[in-house]
Amino acid sequence: MHLVTVGVNHNTAPVEVREKLAIPESRIEEGMNYLNNLSDIQESVFLSTCNRIEIYARVAHPDTAIESIKRFYSEFNNIRPDLLENSFYQYHTVDTIKHLFAVSSSLDSMVMGEPQILGQVKTAYLKAKNANKTGSLINQLFEKAFFVAKKVKNETGIAENAVSISFAAVELARKIFGDLEGKSVMLIGAGEMSELAAKHLISYGIKTILVSNRTFERAVELANQLNGNAIRFDNFTDELERTDIIISSTGAPHFIIKKDVVEKVIHKRKNRPMFFIDIAVPRDIEPEVNEIDNVYLYNIDDLQNVIEVNKKEREKEAEKAYVIIEKEVNSFIHWLDSLDIVPTIRDIKNKAEEVRLQEMEKTFSKWDNLSDNERKAVDVLTQSIVNKIINTPIINLKKEYEGEQGHWFLKVSRKLFNLD
């Protein structure tokens, strides 16, 4: 019984290779059937995302199976094998388990800690399961991987800090304002990045959205999209007083918001804080605005810096995550070992012997007038009964273990004899 992984990811293969290997949704079932018809593959899951294409499989002979899977990649996608050879990585049992746990916990992602990968792994697994391509071992492996991913997410800060400009802006806003419910945002200039940041802010509960742009029509268009109100560019300073977060991204060659204006506004706001996000180059907001009490100004470099800090923080958290994974891999291996046929047969025999000895002891203590010969005869008799009883189940278990449901049989046997 072996587990293997063969695949490529963003680190080993450029997008030109990955796109050739990615199987479209419509051909996934065909791919799975093709894969499972290979003689070496007993169970399998096919994972295909934009950054990785991987096959997880339970196989009888790992070396030949790995070659079969590599052949599958090139034959199914009509690619010359030599073009792929340097892109593949392959793992065997312990490393396969470790790799899957790391992938599901988003430690192997391009953006470490990004949340989508877990969903993608789940979808891939369910597809294989529903198509009856998985069995007891792969099922347990993936269920455990989801458990580990959840544990890593809960016990480390791997997914806690933003690593994109728009999320970094939202995170800073939340550090300043706490709950964003009931706060208001103004977009000055209708750029793509400010639109994205506004959408994130809306998803955190911001309801009041104002959009101002030199071309008023564009402001109206974006305001409609975001369910907000458009204001004329000449009037935006009048609205600053009732705005908590300002995202500016105009193409103006000079500062459009100056310190003296903000000083007046903050006074009128009775010191309620304001958060300015200046993603324009050249900058829209005078840098001295940040000197005013309760006013926070971040430009594009500041946000970039936040992301760098957060990435480092995630890397630190990843170390904790690997400790968790290491522990869980060991526990899974331990379980796997217990499922091996040899220790199970040994455990069944031990258990039977234990019961036999206990019962003989009880009997002999009641019949203390038995001679040594008689005792020996009882001993031989009980031994032979016990052996006869457990012999057939053990032979059948050995036979079934070689089949596809082998692990299921082992699991049931351990349960029936109460071995764990």
Added chain:
Amino acid sequence: MITVFMHITLACYALALLKFMLYLFFRQGLIFKFAITFTILGIAANTTILFLRSSMTGHGPYFTTFEYLVFFSWLMAITFLIVEFKHKITDLGSFILPIIVVVFSLSYFAVDVGSDMVVPELWKTLHRTLSFIGYAHFAILFTVSIMYLLQEYQLKRKNFGALYHRLPSLEILDAVNHKALVLGFTLYTLGFVTGTVSNSNATGDDLFSWNILNILPLIAIWWIFCGLFVSRIMFGFRRGPFAKWSIAASIAVIIALFQHIKLY
């Protein structure tokens, strides 16, 4: 017996502090649970000291510096736990436990004479209880203001240390500060009024015939907090500048108290 419980209390508070510090760095839920458990155990032992002491003297712990310090540690720990459970500022402990440990440790060296005085009248008991609960709130105000300024400094300077991720939002810290000020100021005012009545009862003098040297610092404190209170409620004096003034006011309270109850 009291000495045994003193050691237990100090050990519990110190262990709680250690756990809070570890939690600050390692972010393990279990460490936090230990920290809270040790705080609760510390409060239990601290309560026992107060109980044993009061049953010995026949009155509340309001007479000697020793009693003040033990009582004040107890109130701070309880106020901290209430704030913690209500606002879930999990790192408040790392900031307030050092104060609690220091105040409690001082009680080991504190003057402890004159405790077997007569049972105080109701006004005096009220005065001291209310004032001390007020001071405990000022301790929270002081601590949370420091946390606020640390967080604000990082946000303003864009220089993010490990604490940036640990400390809560400025909004939450300011909201806790608001409550601490409102409650602290109200209790302090009530403590002041009951103190005045108690003083006039004791001396038989007119309600406002104060020992000016003794009372002047307290009046000054009242005015400082009144100023903070009014400007916050009426003129929006909040957040960063408010936190700075709160720290200054809290330090002024300590100086005034030294003069008023002769802590030295």
